[in-house]
Amino acid sequence: MTELDPGRAVDWSPRPAPDGRPLVGRWCRVVPLAEEHVPGLYAEVCAPGTETDWAYLATGPYDDLDTFAAMCRASMAEPQRLSTVVLDATGKPVGMASYLRIQPDHGSVEVGSILYGPSLQRTTAATEAMYLMMSHAFDDLGYRRYEWKCHSLNARSVRAAERLGFTYEGTFRNAMVVKGRNRDTAWFSITDDEWPLVRTALEIWMSEDNQGSEGQLETLEAVRRSLSGEG
16 A cells, blocks of 8 residues: 655744734835725725726725725725735825735735725836735745735736746636626745745845836846846
8 A cells, every 4th residue: 555645744833814014115005904094095096097907806996985985894894804005105095905815824825905006006116015015924924825816817917926926826717706707716826935036036126226217127027037047
């Protein structure tokens, strides 16, 4: 009889859940979503012209503040979720994201419900917000796995995951019905052994040495390839 292999042993004990501490960067801060943020956040992410940004989210778009505020309150009250808001350098709410599927016993957490307003999209602060949330999970809390999931047809989200350094793991077919339509869900992750390379690449990309008059001199992918010896 062949002996079964139960997998590699790990020195592991449960870790704390994300604790809502302010995550402070150079270009932005990520803090728990609160009532005081809702009006400013609504003005940013529900402004005219942002409707398509909600296409792949489970809710929205919203055309009145009261309904949007009710959604925010529900997300803030949801178990196994920490809803956060991204504040720019002036303290203005410009986007939101959440820690989801928080599993302290296994050291696994998902980042999701990401929605950036027009002033945050395609900025260094947008990348820094994701870096701050990753760093909190891995460096502050000692998690083993950081997940990203999106509609397989959401090319922007797939591209963002790949750019940030997530590894594609597969697609769950017929995973959900969202807004009356089928959703096949693409799964991505970063593990704790991959995080040092991902973190270093992000830090180099955001550093003063990589700043030019029109933005970063090297792309994040190029930095990561150079660090891994691929280019």
